[in-house]
Amino acid sequence: MAATLPRRFTALLALLAVAVAMVPGSPAAAAPNDPEGGSKKLRTALETAAKGYDQAKTKLAASKKRQKQLALTLKSSEASAKALTVQVNEVANRSYQMGRISTVTMLLNSASPDDFIDKVQSLDVLAQVDSGTLAEYQDDIATAKQAQIALDAEIVEQKRQVNVMARKKREAEIALAEVGGGAAGGFISANSPAAQPAPRNSDGSWPKESCTVKDPTSGGCITPRTLHAYQQARADSFKRYTVCWSQRSSGEHPKGRACDFSSATGTFKNSAATGEDKAYGDRLAAYFVKNADELGVMYVIWYRQIWMSGSWRSYSASGGAAAEHTNHVHVSML
Structure with a gap:
């Protein structure tokens, strides 16, 4: 008799559990069973692959955005340097011509003190213009070189991220292939x-x-x-x-x-x-x-x-x- 009661009690609990599961709105009736197909190992593998793929895709998009910005910088710097080339050549020619007649000689040959002052001011302005033109030209050339180096680096980065995406996609395919x-x-x-x-x-x-x-x-x-x-x-x-x-x-x-x-x-x-x-x-x-x-x-x-x-x-x-x-x-x- 003592052994019968526990068995009856266990059976009653089992029936109660089934009844609760069948009540409308209960978790067992309201949602699909756990697990939803596949194993915890499969879901972990898919999550890892999907997140890795998304991260690589995000980095690839960011790299392409940087590439566009760098391409604009390179184009602008090269155009500016090209426009300054004429002025730089003029500076070079002027320097060559000035070298044949020294600046001191030009000043000593001034007809009057006022003429002397005018020549000093003209030479000072000319020197400032030449210096500014050359500095701007050199900056444009340096910027263009840096932009080109950065562009080359972005291309390498993009290839790397594409490879990561392919690898992560393959990892997901392998995980799924294991379950058909x-x-x-x-x-x-x-x-x-x-x-x-x-x-x-x-x-x-x-x-x-x-x-x-x-x-x-x-x-x-x-x-x-x-x-x-x-x-x-x-x-x-x-x-x-x-x-x-x-x-x-x-x-x-x-x-x-x-x-x-x-x-x-x-x-x-x-x-x-x-x-x-x-x-x-x-x-x-x-x-x-x-x-x-x-x-x-x-x-x-x-x-x-x-x-x-x-x-x-x-x-x-x-x-x-x-x-x-x-x-x-x-x-x-x-």
């Missing part, structure tokens, strides 16, 4: 709305953010950038059921850096989206891909595919609609 991920067609639309950009640092990088703002979709918190992406999506008519923060063992959701956008109007369906629901998910995935640079999107997962580092790859996790991402669009933020 290959090239995929993806979801892209030129007609996707343009989102308002999220704030960046002065150097073009993304500010480091933590889970500091209230999540409007749950009782948790999200980052300001995640909130901005969520609000932009809603402003562009993507208003179906969404859950951002949720308590999970890994991934970006508990960090406030991810949202799951249901393809259905009510809540997450436990089946793959079809018809208008599928079309809605396609449009939403394409929207986040088009605005990835503006919003700070790390990767997008939808209908057994993942977008990151500029391309779509297959992402076939085992499990139901939640794991396969056929009932919701998952967006992770940088």
